[in-house]
Amino acid sequence: MTQTHTIRRPDDWHLHLRDGDMLRAVLPHTSRHFARAIIMPNLVPPVVTAADARAYRDRILAAVPKGDDFTPLMTLYLTEDTDPADVAAAHAEGLITAVKLYPAGATTNSASGVADFTKVAKVLDKMAQIGLPLCTHGEVTDASVDIFDREEVFIDRVLDPIRRQHPDLRVIMEHITTSNAVDYVRANDKNLGATITTHHLVINRNHILAGGIKPHYYCLPVAKREEHRLALRAAATSGDARFFLGTDSAPHTDENKLLPCGCAGCFTAPNTMAILAEVFEQDGALEQLEAFTSLNGPAFYGLPPNGETLTLVRETPQFPAHIDTPDGPVTVFDPAMPLHWTA
Numbered sequence: 099m100t101q102t103h104t105i106r107r108p109d110d111w112h113l114h115l116r117d118g119d120m121l122r123a124v125l126p127h128t129s130r131h132f133a134r135a136i137i138m139p140n141l142v143p144p145v146v147t148a149a150d151a152r153a154y155r156d157r158i159l160a161a162v163p164k165g166d167d168f169t170p171l172m173t174l175y176l177t178e179d180t181d182p183a184d185v186a187a188a189h190a191e192g193l194i195t196a197v198k199l200y201p202a203g204a205t206t207n208s209a210s211g212v213a214d215f216t217k218v219a220k221v222l223d224k225m226a227q228i229g230l231p232l233c234t235h236g237e238v239t240d241a242s243v244d245i246f247d248r249e250e251v252f253i254d255r256v257l258d259p260i261r262r263q264h265p266d267l268r269v270i271m272e273h274i275t276t277s278n279a280v281d282y283v284r285a286n287d288k289n290l291g292a293t294i295t296t297h298h299l300v301i302n303r304n305h306i307l308a309g310g311i312k313p314h315y316y317c318l319p320v321a322k323r324e325e326h327r328l329a330l331r332a333a334a335t336s337g338d339a340r341f342f343l344g345t346d347s348a349p350h351t352d353e354n355k356l357l358p359c360g361c362a363g364c365f366t367a368p369n370t371m372a373i374l375a376e377v378f379e380q381d382g383a384l385e386q387l388e389a390f391t392s393l394n395g396p397a398f399y400g401l402p403p404n405g406e407t408l409t410l411v412r413e414t415p416q417f418p419a420h421i422d423t424p425d426g427p428v429t430v431f432d433p434a435m436p437l438h439w440t441a
């Protein structure tokens with residue numbers, strides 16, 4: 099049996115680093131393995147202007163541990179007041195890599211997101227023109243739509259109309275959770291990609307709800323039925339260049355996860371590579387791991403793959419059940435299966 103597996107150094111195309119003490123506590127778990135990450139802008143208040151992004155980027159760079167080589171790829175949080183000229187200037191100076199669309203109220207810290215999509219048409223036109231991608235949180239927020247259907251309905255009601263109106267806009271469907279999203283990506287080969295998280299390859303909705311409620315498996319978009327998890331696994335392990343890793347590692351303190359109204363998010367940065375190696379090996383697709391974690395993402399974003407490599411070793415990985423932060427402990431995602439690769 100092969101004892102090591104070497105891939106190009108991976109990138110994370112969807113990551114929450116937070117700020118302040120939490121940023122300093124969680125960033126080393128990403129920069130240890132990942133060379134670059136698309137940084138989510140849903141701080142409180144959100145990262146909406148070029149000036150916000152510059153200041154946040156500098157705080158992230160100041161928190162990178164000595165000896166680690168890590169580049170944050172910044173995003174702006176799209177609001178109905180976003181100025182197309184500010185976005186274009188930030189892109190021109192190389193400050194931002196994408197713009198993030200949160201439907202208002204869809205998830206953690208999304209109150210300033212978009213409610214009326216006609217109000218962002220000018221920004222989207224400008225982005226299409228300059229080749230700046232749009233990252234989408236693909237869930238409608240209409241209370242009459244069942245939470246397990248919100249991604250499917252978003253594709254029909256919001257995403258497809260936006261793509262028809264702006265055919266040159268490059269769009270990333272982020273953290274997809276359904277076979278509907280996989281099918282939509284497969285049916286559209288122009289200007290469309292999708293990220294898949296580590297945890298959505300491992301858990302289905304039973305993990306959250308059967309045998310007692312498991313707040314640490316609650317994230318948004320919420321995990322769906324097993325058939326959807328299997329569709330995601332088939333997409334991730336297929337080598338299809340439109341699918342790539344975005345961990346959506348989203349740390350919340352245990353205190354905030356375990357409330358009567360607990361926060362959404364799984365913290366997967368410490369063990370993502372170990373879990374992915376397991377998943378890909380289980381599916382007989384270890385050879386496709388590199389495409390998913392290290393090649394497809396850069397290709398979509400028009401960036402070179404990383405020059406360095408990461409070697410996985412066939413050894414039981416060690417990672418803590420939680421990490422300590424000045425704000426309190428943060429539980430590390432439990433894959434609920436034995437792992438055999440250490441990154």
Ligand code: NCD
Nearest residue numbers: 114205206317318348362363
């Ligand atoms: C994210 C967070 O905590 O910021 N939570 C999550 O469940 N994924 C927000 C998001 O990406 O939806």
Ligand code: ZN
Nearest residue numbers: 114138346348
């Ligand atoms: Zn996220």
